[in-house]
Amino acid sequence: MKFYNTLSRKKEEFKPIKEGHAGLYCCGPTVYGTAHIGNMRTYLFMDWLRRVLISQGYSLTHVMNITDVGHLVSDGDDGEDKMLKGARELKKTPWEIAEMYTDLFMRDIASLNITSPEIIAKATEHIPQMIEFVQVLCEKGYGYETSDGIYFDVQKFEGYGKLSNLDLEGQQAGARVEVNDEKRHPADFAIWKKAPKEHIMQWESPWGMGYPGWHIECSAMARQYLGDVFDIHTGGVDHIPVHHENEIAQSEAMLGHPAVNTWLHGEFMLVNNGKMSKSLKNNYTLEDLAKEGYSPMHFRFFCANGHYSNKLNFTWEALAGAKTAYERLLSALQVHKNGTDVPPLDEITVAKAEFTAAVCDDINIPKALGIVWGLVRLPQKSEEIYDAVQEMDKILGLSLNAEPTEVKPEADEAVDNLIAKRQEARKNKDFAESDRIRDELKSMGIVLEDTKEGVKWKRS
RNA sequence: GGCGCUAUAGCCAAGCGGUAAGGCAAGGGUCUGCAAAACCCUCAUUCCCCGGUUCAAAUCCGGGUGGCGCCUCCA
Numbered sequence: 001m002k003f004y005n006t007l008s009r010k011k012e013e014f015k016p017i018k019e020g021h022a023g024l025y026c027c028g029p030t031v032y033g034t035a036h037i038g039n040m041r042t043y044l045f046m047d048w049l050r051r052v053l054i055s056q057g058y059s060l061t062h063v064m065n066i067t068d069v070g071h072l073v074s075d076g077d078d079g080e081d082k083m084l085k086g087a088r089e090l091k092k093t094p095w096e097i098a099e100m101y102t103d104l105f106m107r108d109i110a111s112l113n114i115t116s117p118e119i120i121a122k123a124t125e126h127i128p129q130m131i132e133f134v135q136v137l138c139e140k141g142y143g144y145e146t147s148d149g150i151y152f153d154v155q156k157f158e159g160y161g162k163l164s165n166l167d168l169e170g171q172q173a174g175a176r177v178e179v180n181d182e183k184r185h186p187a188d189f190a191i192w193k194k195a196p197k198e199h200i201m202q203w204e205s206p207w208g209m210g211y212p213g214w215h216i217e218c219s220a221m222a223r224q225y226l227g228d229v230f231d232i233h234t235g236g237v238d239h240i241p242v243h244h245e246n247e248i249a250q251s252e253a254m255l256g257h258p259a260v261n262t263w264l265h266g267e268f269m270l271v272n273n274g275k276m277s278k279s280l281k282n283n284y285t286l287e288d289l290a291k292e293g294y295s296p297m298h299f300r301f302f303c304a305n306g307h308y309s310n311k312l313n314f315t316w317e318a319l320a321g322a323k324t325a326y327e328r329l330l331s332a333l334q335v336h337k338n339g340t341d342v343p344p345l346d347e348i349t350v351a352k353a354e355f356t357a358a359v360c361d362d363i364n365i366p367k368a369l370g371i372v373w374g375l376v377r378l379p380q381k382s383e384e385i386y387d388a389v390q391e392m393d394k395i396l397g398l399s400l401n402a403e404p405t406e407v408k409p410e411a412d413e414a415v416d417n418l419i420a421k422r423q424e425a426r427k428n429k430d431f432a433e434s435d436r437i438r439d440e441l442k443s444m445g446i447v448l449e450d451t452k453e454g455v456k457w458k459r460s
Numbered sequence: 461g462g463c464g465c466u467a468u469a470g471c472c473a474a475g476c477g478g479u480a481a482g483g484c485a486a487g488g489g490u491c492u493g494c495a496a497a498a499c500c501c502u503c504a505u506u507c508c509c510c511g512g513u514u515c516a517a518a519u520c521c522g523g524g525u526g527g528c529g530c531c532u533c534c535a
Contacts, residue, residue: 307474
């Protein structure tokens with residue numbers, strides 16, 4: 001099994017620390033707002049990674065954080081806490097906001113067949129561990145106190161910037177960040193913040209009332225559940241330059257050695273070849289897709305078409321293609337399920353091997369999906385093929401045992417009457433009239449489908 | 461200014477040194493009164509451009525050009 005390690009910039013053979021076991025940490029959501037489909041893509045990547053590891057016989061300890069405190073609005077160290085901002089806008093307490101969006105998030109990932117990590121760690125439930133972490137950093141000389149918090153001294157940590165090729169010398173102070181005079185270096189970041197009185201979320205600490213810096217939570221919680229060294233750390237590419245760089249600095253400064261063996265990063269989803277953003281109103285959610293008639297599985301299938309380490313360009317046209325393809329795949333599988341042809345055992349064996357090779361080669365889901373199509377399109381219709389694909393779906397997670405979304409007639413008297421009239425005309429071979437009625441329905445947004453079981457219709 | 465990713469048919473997209481996966485759309489066919497749906501067939505002598513390395517390059521190297529992202533919270 002091979003993975004592309006961001007740190008070494010190479011595809012490496014996966015060597016677990018403990019035989020047959022993998023320790024994973026995945027950066028989870030900040031629960032101050034609804035997650036969009038770009039976020040979801042990253043968790044799909046996380047899920048495919050899980051499934052591949054499990055398929056290769058690994059047991060997992062997988063930790064994902066829920067950041068319910070500590071992210072700040074304007075930059076890493078200044079500005080209003082996002083949780084507080086969300087709370088103020090919805091007139092709820094930060095805890096209520098966090099709970100509400102955590103529930104929504106869990107509902108969304110479940111609808112996408114994303115399997116839950118073994119451990120979901122909330123930042124607010126691990127404050128003592130974070131304080132202890134900060135204390136050790138201070139004892140070892142990496143932390144220093146200013147009037148508003150405890151900062152990490154990046155110049156004391158030799159490897160700073162190694163994940164993203166950052167050159168500390170090259171970073172210009174104040175380029176786009178407000179200068180903080182008390183910081184020794186512009187890249188220094190807060191590991192503990194002293195809380196102003198009005199700050200709702202705050203905890204007692206050796207430095208007075210305050211709250212944790214936003215990078216410290218991952219270092220502290222990963223260490224608590226996964227130990228001093230663990231196998232894989234994942235997250236979105238946007239986390240490479242700051243968040244993960246800082247995590248590395250904190251953890252290695254504390255431990256004296258690297259904490260993570262392999263770093264995997266999921267690329268962004270683009271919309272019409274550009275960034276998703278609130279201002280462009282293209283930061284779609286699963287709910288937005290549902291309104292247009294796309295299910296979570298349609299979206300998962302769409303994402304399965306691209307490799308996690310490449311950008312994926314979302315367009316409605318492409319999503320429509322994915323929906324059509326997915327539905328056809330389901331109906332083709334139903335044919336195999338009831339098929340009685342002599343199974344092409346050789347082809348099935350080859351496809352199984354190719355499928356495994358594809359997913360083990362840096363989680364190549366798109367290639368694996370191509371192999372599924374090859375099997376499904378074989379002329380022999382056989383339950384053996386259906387069974388083989390179901391086995392593959394344990395990794396794909398596309399609910400391929402489902403039946404295609406049916407075109408169901410709804411109850412609508414006006415439509416039913418017109419259909420009855422059309423059937424009458426057809427019976428009398430008055431096709432001019434029957435076609436006229438069909439066109440009339442079409443102009444109403446009703447599409448007909450004449451089947452052996454009668455007339456079905458749907459809204460287009 | 462610094463760092464990184466990327467350029468493959470109308471669209472989405474694999475491939476990462478051995479002679480272009482897959483899906484959608486499109487065209488043709490089967491079926492149908494005709495359609496729709498479904499199924500079958502066809503669909504890149506060529507991978508942004510220019511050089512180079514090699515028996516062999518979409519794949520490696522150098523140089524262009526274009527796109528995107530990060531360097532501020534961000535999946």
